[in-house]
Amino acid sequence: MIPEAGHFALILALCVSVLLSLVPLAGTYLKVPLWQQSARPLAVVNGALLLLSFAALTHAFLTDDFSVVYAASHSNSLMPWYFKFSAVWGGHEGSLLLWVLILSFWTAAVALLSRQLPLELKARVLSVLGMINVGFLLFILLTSNPFERYLPNSPTDGADLNPLLQDFGLIVHPPLLYMGYVGFSVAFAFAIAALLGGRLDATWARWSRPWTTVAWAFLTLGIALGSWWAYYELGWGGWWFWDPVENASFMPWLAGTALMHSLAATEKRGVFKSWTVLLAIFTFSLCLLGTFLVRSGILTSVHAFANDPERGRFVLMMLGVVIGGSLLLYALRAPVIKSRVHFTETSRESFLLANNIILFVASLTVLGGTLFPLAAEFYDYEVSVGAPYFNLMFAFLTPLLAIALGFGARSRWKTTSSARLLDKTVIHAAISFVAAVIIPWLYGEFFFLAMVGVFIAAWVSCATVSDIREKTRNKGLWRGWQQTSRSYKGMIFGHIGLAVMIMGAAIVSHYTVERNVRLAPGEAAVFGDFLVTFDRMEKVRGPNYIGDAATFDVFPAPGETAALAGLSPAALKMKYVGEGAEPLFELKPEKRRYVVSSSLMTEAGINPGLFRDIYISLGEPLGSGEKEQAWAVRLQYKPLVRWLWLGAIFMALGGGLAVSDRRYRLKIRQRIDRSPGEPAITPSSDVDASVLKPIAPRSGA
Structure with missing residues (x-):
C-alpha cells in the first residue's frame, strides 16, 4: 500500500x-x-x-x-x-x-x-x-x-x-x-x-x-x-x-x-x-x-x-x-x-x-x-565535436573574460577615469608575465597555452588583490577587510576561486605525466621522482562484489637514473629497495567484479596533495600462465589537479557569503512608490536610489 x-x-x-x-x-x-x-x-x-x-x-x-x-x-x-x-x-x-x-x-x-x-x-x-x-x-x-x-x-x-x-x-x-x-x-x-x-x-x-x-x-x-x-x-x-x-x-x-x-x-x-x-x-x-x-x-x-x-x-x-x-x-x-x-x-x-x-x-x-x-x-552525416574544438574556443574566450574581469574589478559605477584603470595595469601585466615564465620553467617545459593560463590566473589575482588594498588602504588590511560587506567578500572569493581553477586547469592539462607499465608482484618501475614497487596482490570481497586488490609501495626515485635502463623490474626493486625500507606511502587500487551484473570496475589508488596527486590504476591481467600474475598498470602524476575543485569551493563559498x-537579512520597511497594501523597500548603501523609482508604467495588474 x-x-x-x-x-x-x-x-x-x-x-x-x-x-x-x-x-x-x-x-x-x-x-x-x-x-x-x-x-x-x-x-x-x-x-x-x-x-x-x-x-x-x-x-x-x-x-x-x-x-x-x-x-x-x-x-x-x-x-x-x-x-x-x-x-x-x-x-x-x-x-x-x-x-x-x-x-x-x-x-x-x-x-x-x-x-x-x-x-x-x-x-x-x-x-x-x-x-x-x-x-x-x-x-x-x-x-x-x-x-x-x-x-x-x-x-x-x-x-x-x-x-x-x-x-x-x-x-x-x-x-x-x-x-x-x-x-x-x-x-x-x-x-x-x-x-x-x-x-x-x-x-x-x-x-x-x-x-x-x-x-x-x-x-x-x-x-x-x-x-x-x-x-x-x-x-x-x-x-x-x-x-x-x-x-x-x-x-x-x-x-x-x-x-x-x-x-x-x-x-x-x-x-x-x-x-x-x-x-x-x-x-x-x-x-x-x-x-x-x-x-x-x-x-x-x-x-x-x-x-x-x-x-x-x-x-x-x-x-x-x-x-x-x-x-x-x-x-x-x-x-x-x-x-x-x-x-x-x-x-x-x-x-x-x-x-x-x-x-x-x-x-x-x-x-x-x-x-x-x-x-x-x-x-546522414557523422560529425564528432570533441575536446580540440572546445579547448581552442575557450583558449580565445577565457583571456578576454580575464581582461574584462581585471579592469572591471578596478572600475567604478557610472564613470571611471582612464588614469585610474591604467594606474596599476603595467605592474599587474609584468607580475603576470613573470609568473607565466617562472611556473612553467619549474615544471621543466614551456607550453604556450599553459603560459597563457598562468598569465590569466595571475592577472585576475593581481587585480583582485589590488582592489582589496584600495578598499582597505585607510583602515589597515585586516581591519578594513573586516569592515567590508559580505557581498564584497563573496565577490573576492569568487574571483580568487576562478584564478585558482584556471591555474589548476592550465598546469594539469599540460604537465600530467603518464606511464603504462607491465608489472607483477615483486617488480618495480621508475616514474618521475618516484620508484613504484608492486608489493602484493590479494583477493577482496565486498557486500556485493569480489575483486583483486593490489598494494603498491612508493619510494623516492634513485639518483642515478641513467643506470636504470638495462634493469628488469625485479632487479630494479632488488637493487634500490633494501630490506626494511619504509615507503613514502602505499596505494591500493582494485579491480572489482559485481556479482549480480558481472560488471568490472576499476577503483584507483590515489595519494592526494595540494600540489600533486599520484594516481595508480589497474588495467587488465596479463600472462595468466605465469607464477605471479602480471598486470597492466597505469601510473600518473597530476600536478595541481586539486586546485580545480579548490577553486570551485572558493567560488561556491563566495556565493554563500x-x-x-x-x-538581504534586514527587514525591508519602505519601498519607493509602493502600491497600496504592498510592503516597502529601502535602497541599500551600494544601490543608486535613483533607479528604484518606477521606470515603466504599470500595465495590466
Missing part, C-alpha cells in the same frame, strides 16, 4: 500545483488578496505531498520491495543501505522525482522566506513556479511513473544498480546539481512575474539576485563534485571530457554566471533590464535543454538516464512552451522596458556588459558544439 500512497500523493501534488499556477495569478488580475495569499499555503502543501511521495519510493528501496518495477531495476538486496538510498535517484524515474521534489522545496522556500515581498509579485512568482511543477509532474505521471508494480508476480531480487553509481558521489552529486539546475527556475519565475506585472525596475532584480546566487553556488559545487567523482571513479584520471551530458550542466552555469552579474548591475544601477530578463529565460531554458539531452535517448553517454523517444518528445514540447511563451511575453512587454541610466565606456557597467557578452558567447559555443553532431545526423550579506 505504501507505493500506492506515494503514487496518490503525486496525483494530489499535481492537483495542488494546478491550483497554485491558476488561483494566485487570477487573484492579481481580479484584485482578490485572499486568492493571492493562497499561494503560500499551496506551495507548502505541494512540497509536503512530494516529500511524502519521495519517502514512499525510498521505503521501497530500503525494504527491498521488488514488486516496484523501478526498485527491482535499480537495486539489489546485497547492496549496502546507503547505496540503496542513493539508488532512489540512480535511474530516470527516481531522479526526475528528486528533481520535482527539489523544485517544490525551492517553491516553498520562496513562499516562506519572502514575507516582505510585495504580495502581487510573490503571487505571480509562485504561480509561475507552480506552472513548472505542473509540467514536470505531468511528465512523471504520464511517461515516468516510479511506482509501477509487477503484478501479480514480482522478482525475488533486483537487477542491481550500475556499479559506476555505487559510490559516495551518487549520494551527493545529483542533489547538489539539481539544487543548482532547479534553482534557476526561481530567477526565471521572478523575470516572468516582473514581465506580467509590467514593472521591470530594480526591485525585482533585488529580490531575484540572492536566489540566483544560491542556485549558482549549488550548481558550481555540483559540477565540481561530478568532475571529482569521474576523476577517482572511472580510473582514467581525467577531470573533464567535454561529454555532451557534462556540457548540459556547464551551459547553464555559464549563462547563470552572466545572469548573476547582470542582476547586480540591474539592481544597483537600473541598467541591462531587458538583457537580464532574457538571460533569466535563456538560463532556465538551458536547464530544460539539459534535461532533454539526458532523458531523451538522443545522446549516448555514461551520464544519460533514459532511452525513450516519448519522454524526449514531452520534454521538447515543454521546452518549446517555456521558450516560446516567455519570448512572446517579452515581445509584448519590451516596448515599455526602457533604461534612463547612462554610463561611460570605462565604467563598471561597461565591463560587466563585456563580461556578459563573453559568457553568453561561451555558452553558445558549448551549445553549438554539443548540438551540431545531433543536427548532422538528420542529414554574498547571499548572507546584511542587506
